[in-house]
Amino acid sequence: MILAVTVAVLVTGGVYLTLQRSMVRAVFGMTMISHAANFMLLASGVSAWRGEPIDGRTDVSLAADPLPQAFVLTAIVITLAVTIFMLSTAVFGHDDDQYRLPETGEER
Amino acid sequence: MEQTPVGAPIDSALLLLLIAVPLGAAALSTLIKSRTFDRGLLIGVPVFVGASAVGLLVVHQDHPVLAHSVGGYLNGLAIPFVSDTFAALLLLVTSIAAVMCGWFLIATGEDQYRFVPALILMMLTGVYGAILTGDLFNMFVFVEVMVLPSYALIAVTGTWRRLAVGRMFVIVNLLTSTLLLIGVGFVYATTGTVNIATLANMEVIDESAQLALGLVVVAFLIKAGAAPAHTWLVRSYPNTSAGMMGLFSALHSKVAIYAIFRIFGTIFGEPPAWTWALAVIAVASILIGSLSGMAEKRVRDTLAVQMTSGVGHILVGVVLLTSTALQAGIFYTVHHILTMAGLLLVFGAVEQVYGSGLYRKLSGLAAREKPTAVLVVLGLFSLVGLPPTSGLWGKVGLVVGAAAPTEGDDTSVLGWVLIAAIVVGSVLSLFALIRLWRAVFWGDAPTSYHPDSPLTGRSPSMSLPTDVRIPTRLLTPGAILIGLSVLLFVAPQPLIEVTQRSADGLLSHGDYIRAVLGHG
Numbered sequence: 295m296i297l298a299v300t301v302a303v304l305v306t307g308g309v310y311l312t313l314q315r316s317m318v319r320a321v322f323g324m325t326m327i328s329h330a331a332n333f334m335l336l337a338s339g340v341s342a343w344r345g346e347p348i349d350g351r352t353d354v355s356l357a358a359d360p361l362p363q364a365f366v367l368t369a370i371v372i373t374l375a376v377t378i379f380m381l382s383t384a385v386f387g388h389d390d391d392q393y394r395l396p397e398t399g400e401e402r
Numbered sequence: 403m404e405q406t407p408v409g410a411p412i413d414s415a416l417l418l419l420l421i422a423v424p425l426g427a428a429a430l431s432t433l434i435k436s437r438t439f440d441r442g443l444l445i446g447v448p449v450f451v452g453a454s455a456v457g458l459l460v461v462h463q464d465h466p467v468l469a470h471s472v473g474g475y476l477n478g479l480a481i482p483f484v485s486d487t488f489a490a491l492l493l494l495v496t497s498i499a500a501v502m503c504g505w506f507l508i509a510t511g512e513d514q515y516r517f518v519p520a521l522i523l524m525m526l527t528g529v530y531g532a533i534l535t536g537d538l539f540n541m542f543v544f545v546e547v548m549v550l551p552s553y554a555l556i557a558v559t560g561t562w563r564r565l566a567v568g569r570m571f572v573i574v575n576l577l578t579s580t581l582l583l584i585g586v587g588f589v590y591a592t593t594g595t596v597n598i599a600t601l602a603n604m605e606v607i608d609e610s611a612q613l614a615l616g617l618v619v620v621a622f623l624i625k626a627g628a629a630p631a632h633t634w635l636v637r638s639y640p641n642t643s644a645g646m647m648g649l650f651s652a653l654h655s656k657v658a659i660y661a662i663f664r665i666f667g668t669i670f671g672e673p674p675a676w677t678w679a680l681a682v683i684a685v686a687s688i689l690i691g692s693l694s695g696m697a698e699k700r701v702r703d704t705l706a707v708q709m710t711s712g713v714g715h716i717l718v719g720v721v722l723l724t725s726t727a728l729q730a731g732i733f734y735t736v737h738h739i740l741t742m743a744g745l746l747l748v749f750g751a752v753e754q755v756y757g758s759g760l761y762r763k764l765s766g767l768a769a770r771e772k773p774t775a776v777l778v779v780l781g782l783f784s785l786v787g788l789p790p791t792s793g794l795w796g797k798v799g800l801v802v803g804a805a806a807p808t809e810g811d812d813t814s815v816l817g818w819v820l821i822a823a824i825v826v827g828s829v830l831s832l833f834a835l836i837r838l839w840r841a842v843f844w845g846d847a848p849t850s851y852h853p854d855s856p857l858t859g860r861s862p863s864m865s866l867p868t869d870v871r872i873p874t875r876l877l878t879p880g881a882i883l884i885g886l887s888v889l890l891f892v893a894p895q896p897l898i899e900v901t902q903r904s905a906d907g908l909l910s911h912g913d914y915i916r917a918v919l920g921h922g
Contacts, residue, residue, distance in 0.1 A: 312577070317569055324576055331580045331587070338591035361590065365539060369583055372546050376576050379553055383569050 297337045304330035317384035321377060328373040332366045339363070411461055414470040417483045420451050420493070421531045428523035440519040444504040447523055451530060452497030458490035459900060466907055467917035469536065469599075477920045478600050482536035484918055488667075488732065488904035489533050492660050495736050496529055498886070499652035499743045502879040506747045507645040509875050510754050515558050521551035522649065529653045533660055536918055538586050538596040538618065541661060545582065545625070548657060549575050552650060559643035567641045574634040578624045585617030599918035601669045602911045612674045615665055619680070622665075626658035628717065629687040632710040636694070639709075640702040640759075644750025647702060648743040651709055656739055659716055663732070666720045667908025673723050681721045681816060687714030688827035695834025701749050701759040704838050705742065708785055711827060712738040718800050718820050726806050728905035729898070730799030736897065737784070737792040737890065744883030745781035748774060751876035752842070757852025757860055761838075765845035774872055775843055777884050782835045784887045787828050792890035795898075800824055 304326045311323025339359035345352030347360040427443045461468065466487065471480030485493075504522065507513045528548025535541050553575070557568040590596050592611040593604065601607070607615070627635035635655070639647045666673075691711025698704040716738065719731015752767070752774060753759045768775045784791035787798075804820040805813045813821075851866045890897060907913065 312573065320569075320573060324573060324580075327577065327580055331584050334584050335587040338587040362587070365583075365587065365590075368539075368543060372543075372550075372579075373576075375550065376553070376572065379550075380569070380572055380576075383557075383572065386565075 297333055301330045301333050301337075304333070317380070321380045321384065324380065325373070325377055328369070328377075332369055335362050335365045335369065411465075412457075412468070414468040414483075414485075417468065417470050417485055417534055418472070420454055420534060421483075421527055423447060423450060424523050424527040424530060428520045428527065431520040431523060432517065437514060441508055441513060444508065444513060444519045444522060445501055448497040448500040448504065448526060451526070452494050452501065455490045455493035455497060458485050459487065459494065462487045462490055462903070462907075466903075466913040469914075469917040471918075477918065478595075478597055481540050482597065482599065482918045483534045484536035484599075484914065485534055486904075486907045486914060487900060488660075488663065488908055491732070491736070491900055491904055492533050492656070493530060495739050496533075496653055496656065499739050499883070500526060500649065502747060502883050503645050503649040503652065503743060506648065506750060506876070506879040507643075509879070510643070510645060510750070512559050512643060512645060518555065518558060521555050521558075525551040525555070525649075525653065529657055532657045536598050538589060538598060538601075542579070542582050542586055545657065545661075546579060548654065549579070552654065555646055556638065556642045556650075559646055564641045567638045570634060571638045574638075575625070578621050581624070582618060582621035585614060585619075585621055588614035588617055597918070598664065598668055599911075599915045602671070603915045603919065607670065607674075609675060612670075612676070615669065616674070616676055619662055619665060622658040622661045623683060626655045626662070626713050627710050628683050628713045629690040629710055632687070632691070632707075632713075635709065636703065636706045639706050640700060644702065644746050644753055644759075647706075648746040648750065651706075651746065652739045652743045655709060655713065656735060659713065659735055662717070662720055663728075663735075663908060666723055667728060667905070668911045668914055670723070671909060671911060673721075677721060677723075680717060681820070684714045684717035684721050685819060685823040687711065687717065688823045689714075689830070692827040692830035692834060695831065696837060699761055701752075701761070701764070701838060701842060702746065704834060705745060705749070708831065708834075709742060711831060712742065712785075714827070715796070715800060715824065718804060718824070721816070721820065722803055723909075724803065724806060725902075725905050725909055727800070727803030728908060729902045730796070730803040732901040732904050733799050733894075733898065734796040736901070737796040737887065740883050740890075741781055741784040741791070741793065741887050744880045744887060745778070745785070747880030747883065748777045748781060748877065751872050751880065754854060754876055755851075755870065755872045756848065757854055761841035763850075764842045764848065766843070766847040768843040769847060771872055773874075773881075774877060777877070777881055778839070778843065780888060781880075781884050782839065784884070786832045786835060790888055790891045792887045792894065794891060795894045797824060797828065 308323045308326035308330060311319045314320060339362035344358035345356045347357040424447050427447045431440050431443050467484060469482050469484045471477055471482050473480060513519055525548055528544045531544035532541050532548060535544055553572050556571050557564055586596055592614045593601060595601060624631040639650055687710050691707050691714060694707040695704040698707065716731050716735050719727045756764060758764060780791055784793040787793040801821050801824055804817040807813060848866055850863045852860050852863055854860050
């Protein structure tokens with residue numbers, strides 16, 4: 295239940311922030327949505343506290359499901375890379391993320 | 403763990419080479435700073451994969467599926483890489499498109515921008531990986547490998563608008579990827595596996611698992627650019643350069659299509675409970691995509707909305723999910739990749755020489771550019787579905803598939819609706835493309851242009867000398883692709899045999915399961 299509520303709060307905040315005009319806010323919004331996805335992935339395994347899934351350390355029936363954790367690890371790496379890229383797009387180019395439409399330099 | 407079926411002519415572990423070679427080439431391209439070397443890799447790697455795909459197609463005539471479990475872990479737990487006729491066909495067609503787009507980028511000089519060859523090779527790694535993988539989560543990873551380089555590529559070349567558009571492109575794609583990730587997580591939660599063969603091997607896929615897979619399909623539909631979530635594609639692709647757009651349209655959208663075929667064919671096998679929703683999306687994509695072309699102001703904007711229409715046509719095969727319809731859908735996919743990339747490259751040559759893709763700046767090219775005019779006519783005919791091009795067989799196949807009785811003796815209501823959408827969509831496309839033709843090729847002779855110089859970039863409007871023509875070297879890649887479309891009109895039978903085997907391989911997944919799991 296706590297996981298579900300956390301996911302709901304993160305998605306709500308993430309959607310609100312992503313819809314803002316400022317690129318930095320949008321990046322924060324995407325980060326929150328990605329975190330929500332990570333919690334969601336964790337919830338797809340057994341969310342209760344279990345032993346570490348290492349052979350010889352824990353009995354198989356008591357060990358945690360390692361697969362969702364591997365999923366989350368992969369997802370975190372990918373999100374981190376994209377977040378850095380998005381932050382860099384907020385810096386280069388024009389200062390066009392505040393209150394006016396971007397200058398595209400192109401005539402229509 | 404012995405994976406290779408007895409008597410198979412090649413070791414299935416070699417499948418990994420098709421992913422390792424582009425990835426290694428991307429690394430080499432960043433390390434070795436030589437333009438000739440980069441060009442060699444940009445063309446050589448897709449040629450290598452394309453040739454391997456031809457080899458695989460030959461092998462699959464006797465051995466329908468080759469599978470390899472990475473690391474030799476237990477079947478079903480290991481991450482499998484699988485090749486069947488459908489995968490090999492897609493490898494071949496995407497490689498052909500990649501070679502031609504790479505050639506075009508070399509001809510326009512866009513390959514000399516920083517890291518462009520390396521990024522394209524990395525994108526190809528993702529494409530080939532997503533096609534060959536037999537695991538939904540791994541597919542997500544390879545789709546990410548495919549889109550990450552494109553975030554950079556979209557901002558390298560094209561109009562100034564690309565800088566603003568790049569942000570939108572990243573956000574939409576990251577959000578869609580997150581949706582895909584959540585969908586894969588749901589699949590794991592409901593079924594306990596993300597292995598495609600294990601999923602296919604299940605007796606019944608219950609409704610919660612169907613919904614979970616539905617979320618995965620929704621994510622892929624957005625990535626493919628199906629209506630109503632197609633506007634991101636229409637507003638981003640045309641702002642990059644033509645060669646890059648050809649690459650994106652041939653690779654990105656079609657990998658998403660491939661995934662949808664794989665989920666419906668191999669995993670579901672029969673239409674899931676929510677297939678009506680997909681039918682609505684298919685019809686909406688065909689009609690909206692065809693109609694929107696009337697309002698666009700630039701050549702490649704019109705072609706971008708035609709991509710949405712094409713996705714709708716391809717989905718018709720998935721909605722019906724019969725052997726005939728699936729075969730027609732796969733044929734249409736091949737046709738659409740070749741035609742769309744061909745047209746984009748030809749118009750890319752026009753833009754390169756005349757310096758604009760705006761309707762109001764182009765006119766009267768038919769008298770000056772006879773070979774280009776012929777190519778464009780053939781390409782546009784192919785999009786609409788008129789002879790002498792592959793578009794005719796693509797659309798005829800879909801209509802025949804939709805008309806085939808599913809239950810009872812008559813064509814189902816769904817079939818009639820789909821046929822009506824295809825016919826109306828073709829007429830609307832015809833009007834939209836006639837508008838394109840009239841704006842660019844008819845009218846007064848052109849008097850001004852924006853010549854492009856490698857040193858100073860696009861110049862302001864200048865009066866047009868009479869001897870300016872589109873050079874053959876710019877036109878050749880597009881001409882080859884459109885030539886292939888015409889060739890498929892004259893001799894469609896070899897391809898139809900392959901697409902038929904692909905469709906049968908998708909629907910009767912026994913071989914697939916046996917090859918991956920070693921039993922079943």
